[in-house]
Amino acid sequence: MSLETVVEDIREEAHARAEDIRAEGESRAEEIEAAAEDDADDIVESAKAEAEREIAQLREQRLSSAKLEAKQERLEARRDVLEEVRAAVEDELVDLPADTREELTRTLLDAAGAEFDEGDDVRVYGRADDADLLSSIIEDYDGYEHAGEYECLGGVVVESDQSRLRVNNTFDSVLEDVWESNLREISNKLFEQ
Incomplete structure (x- = not known):
């Protein structure tokens, strides 16, 4: 076996080893990328769900606030009408x-x-x-x-x-x-x- 043959064998072996490492690296990178995409999808879904919960909660709070405000305005209007009726009764008593x-x-x-x-x-x-x-x-x-x-x-x-x-x-x-x-x-x- 000549020196050139040994060098060639080492070179082929190094290329094969490098090819294995590169293939293993690509495979590992694809796994990492797939896992990252899965994680990203989970994060996006979780963020969407949280955003929808917050929107629903905010909508409910605003609806409750609007209902309370409407109720207060109705009560105030009723109180005003009752005061007007009482004032009318007082006027009739005077007259x-x-x-x-x-x-x-x-x-x-x-x-x-x-x-x-x-x-x-x-x-x-x-x-x-x-x-x-x-x-x-x-x-x-x-x-x-x-x-x-x-x-x-x-x-x-x-x-x-x-x-x-x-x-x-x-x-x-x-x-x-x-x-x-x-x-x-x-x-x-x-x-x-």
Whole structure:
């Protein structure tokens, strides 16, 4: 065997070995590339799924927020309507016909008077515009005197030092009691759905 033959054999063996290494490297690179592509696909799918979850969550949050805002606006509108209705009722109480105002004032004064002892000195207060009405009504009651004005829609505030008692029988207080007792029913009638 000559030196050239040995060199040629070594060269062929080195080429074969290099070819094996290159083939093995290419195979390994293809495996790594395929694994990386699989990983990338998984990452993309995971990112898509996460993005869809976040979009759904954001959509739900915005929808809930919009529903809450709409509900608050509806409640505010209802409150405004209820305030308008109450203001209209108060206006009607102020503008009652004279005979109705007198009848209601007498009824409220009788109810208040029942709380006092016989012989008490009773002071009666009322709306400034009702001063003449109160003075004429009080003439029918012994020990009662018209004592001045009370800021109200009508009715009476009655008090006595002997009984240490003050009774508020104004249209305002009666309206407040009726309003609070019937607010749900009033609301239901106004906003029937």
